[in-house]
Amino acid sequence: MDSTYDYIIIGAGSAGCVLANRLSEDPAVKVLLLEAGGRDWHPFIHMPAGLAKIAGLTSINWDYATVPQPQLGGRVLWCPRGKVLGGSSSINAMCYIRGVATDYDCWAAQGASGWQWDNVLPYFRKAEGNTRGGDAFHGADGPLTVSDLRHVNPLTQVFIDAGQQTGLPFNPDFNGAGQEGVGLYQVTQRDGARCSTAVAYLAPARSRPNLTVCTQANASRITFTGTRASGVTCAVRGQGHHFEARHEVLLCGGAINSPQLLMLSGIGPADDLRRLGIDVVHDAPGVGANLQDHLDVTTLQHCTQPISYDRLSEVKTALQYFLGGHRGPGTSNVAEGAGFVRSHLAPDARADIQLHFIPAMIDDHGRNRLPGDGYTLHACFLRPRSRGTLRLASSRAGDKPLIDPNYLGDPEGFDMKMMVECAKLSLDLLAQKAFDPYRGAPIFPKDTPRSEAAFIDFVRTRAETVYHPIGTCRMGNDATAVVDPLLRVRGVEGLRVVDASVMPELPGGNTNAPTIMIAERAADLIRAAS
Template identity: 65%
Template sequence: MHRNIASSRPPHPRSAARPTPPDPFTVRLPYAPGYTIGELLALARDRYDYIIVGAGSAGCVLANRLSADPQCQVLLLEAGPADRNPFIHMPAGLARLVNNRRINWNLDTEPEPALDGRRLWWPRGKVLGGSSAINAMCYIRGVPADYDGWAAAGATGWEWAQVLPWFLHGEANSRGASALHGDAGPLSVSDLRHHNPLSAVFLAAAVQAGHAPNDDFNGVHQLGVGLYQVTQRDGARCSSATAYLRPARARRNLTVLTGAQAVALSFAGTTATGVHYRRDREHRHATASAEVILSAGAIHSPQLLMLSGIGPAHALRGHGITPRVDLPGVGGNLQDHLDICTVVHTHPGVSYDRSNELRIAIDYFLRGHRGAGTSNLAEAGGFARSALAPDARADVQFHFVPAMLDNHGRHRLPGDGYTLHACPLHPRSRGRLYLRDADARSPPRLQPNYLGDADGHDLRMMIECARLSRQILAQPAFDPWRGAPVFPARDDLDDAALAAFIRAKAETIYHPVGTCAMGQHADAVVDPMLRVYGTQRLRVVDAAVMPSLISGNTNAPTLMIAERAAQWLRQDAGSR
């Protein structure tokens, strides 16, 4: 059915619900390890109203909002485990999660031609909460022009005026409610409880370099530098699983299955009817009478569509998959923020490089979530307009880390230092995701095509990012703290040498989007209500639907998208 999506509004904020008492349906059974009573009953039935694939940022929102109707049976499938690892919940513990393959898909791109043929590492969350359980927790929405641009390009109804109420609907900002912030939503957004002295030095240096101070990047103006607000509650990570899923877990009409990897969708013609998935080495199938919703992220949602026969027909046939809907845009339009790190040594004792992690963890848990354990590591940052900015929006973002980072922290450098990340916010390069084969257990082939735009704009922007970083780090505020340069190893590089440095060292800053883009053009995959073209009862609800990157981190916009989609799904349920 069609409706004017611009007319939908979030319900009026209400005070937070009281915690639900323990439900016997959530008790783990000794004679059926891994299952609750509710799960066993659901598996015996295997029939639901909604099936959500992926318990990441968007999937947890949908599970909460849809299961709020007690008459609605909801199944949430997650390939990874529950979020029990204590380092997920201690913010600074993210440094310990880097190489944890149990909760991380640990993807690698194909060799990137413009980056010296390197394969770049792409971490993505494989756990309840998805990437919101392993990210740096920076809460950034972008700016009105981002969303107005989506609408102008065919994603009608996604103007800033239409999305802002949904950001506010989900937000519980510790600073209270205002015209631009909510205080009654499930997602806690807070000021940092702790920041390293070097983060304050960075802010002073950035002001000396001409950047304005800004204490709210989601306020009236985004430009400037400051400490990030973070998705934390009482000093602990507030992932999507914490904010949305945990309060709903005791509902008898919500079944959450971890260790359950979707392998294909089932159809009656072009109508989605269910999901095939693997759990405990067994193949299973669940049916959905209302809708199937893919919230597996910008990588796995398009992969699952293609495995199910929805995508570029010629490519599917090449893997022995019979096309069901020829949808060329599936897997295309891949975008990401490419990032360059400038790293400098400092004297011992101030950075986080040689911190006693055990002492920090003990202090954190014994003192009620205080101290360095509450740091998100990327404590300070900001937004700037470079000399190449085509409009009034910021086109560069900074993340300052009071530690030395190389290869995402996977390569520990000797000594002490600090790192300034900088990324262009609006890259022109577009990549594509391909199937490796017809097996859902095989990771897809990722070809971001970084720096692959025809006119070289993206490389020039990366050089601007490196220049701006060096300009800030050269300011007097850093004089007492500055040691020898690490990356790049010299301070006198010209543009050609900076370009070579970028090709050798640039990495993702973890914001892939766009592979199931919404719109009304030939390569669009979903319509503005996120329904997959050419199908019925099937939607994609996650970062894959973003037509283009927003000006900043992508987690908050993904939650907003899920909030809107949940409202449409409930409205559709009421009209059936």
């Protein structure tokens, strides 16, 4: 490896792989991509249904946890994030969802000028290679392959039928003209295999002589000359290195790691940094603030027929997948069924509840196997009002940060009202006639709640994250924004943040596609400044 590059990208995740590809398209530019994890070699990364087996692998997962959450009975919630080439796009459920136009218009209205829907749609389309073809909403030729599921469990069709029985329309495209309804997720898969950003963007660029990819590289600090970011100090396989950047350092660590590294480097709330003995480069109280996440409540029932994924033979499924040309249940993303619902509490025309239907019993993120057959319905409130924080536990880069999403902590209690609505909607949908031939004994909740207090207790006991942390390096034009609308870190030069941490608020759905869009647009912003 050389010691000096034009651009140093920290984090080869959903955004970092995009930037590595796009910036290295110019052969005159030298790019270094640093990744704390290793290569995406594990076969269960690439077999979609393998996500159930890799969830707890700390070799490819940062394995974070929140601090105890007061509104959830003091529970500590698991917060998995990808630590591997492709980042969380290598371990997620591959659901391709963008949100709706108003989400991005709201970003712009909050100071993220240039990020309104008309500006970001071209970048969604640029990234997307939809196997259905291109149209006004979709791209057909982009690196990120988006496709229909090759294998769908019959219980997922039962879910869709039940959703229609509640009055929801069937929706064949949640990223098209309208989001509301029930149907199947389109997924980031290519020929039945996961299409992470490592596959879509990094693999085609790896042979470029001007791109260096360095795995097992744990960044400990961004270095500065005055107030200009000049390089990165990191340990590569345990050996210390310092790399210098001629143009810019690009931080792509995600909503947890990016604010952590900024604070370790002296950019953050000054008093907090001084207490930990960190020299302050720039007092930025917004770093680590504005943490948002989608909280999710799951309803589980036994199935009277042996057709769920609970009974699948892992060996048989893997053999059929790897020897049979990527066919069979191994191609399932597990979270097959989708729903977007506008509740009676919605303040505007947007759906405010998202559903993920899984034809298997998922308890404790799939880490606790339950006996028999069953199915799971996830429901989350899309627009939480609670805001949390991320803070350093110490000045050591290897120590995990203090993650406090402050779930259900909004002063008005609106988030709890919405989570109760999520639970009620789930029970209503699963009680529809379509499930009659399959409905077995309830698992969670074991007894149908009979009062508002009982529903609240169910939420406090069962709610978990659905893995969409954002906002900790918020984009805007006010004094508390961490980055400006060009994603440049305010108060310093030569440093940008490009990942989900810059989102001012959550979009209405999964966050992977919006993160890729952000990186696509960032690449153009960076090239325009060079």
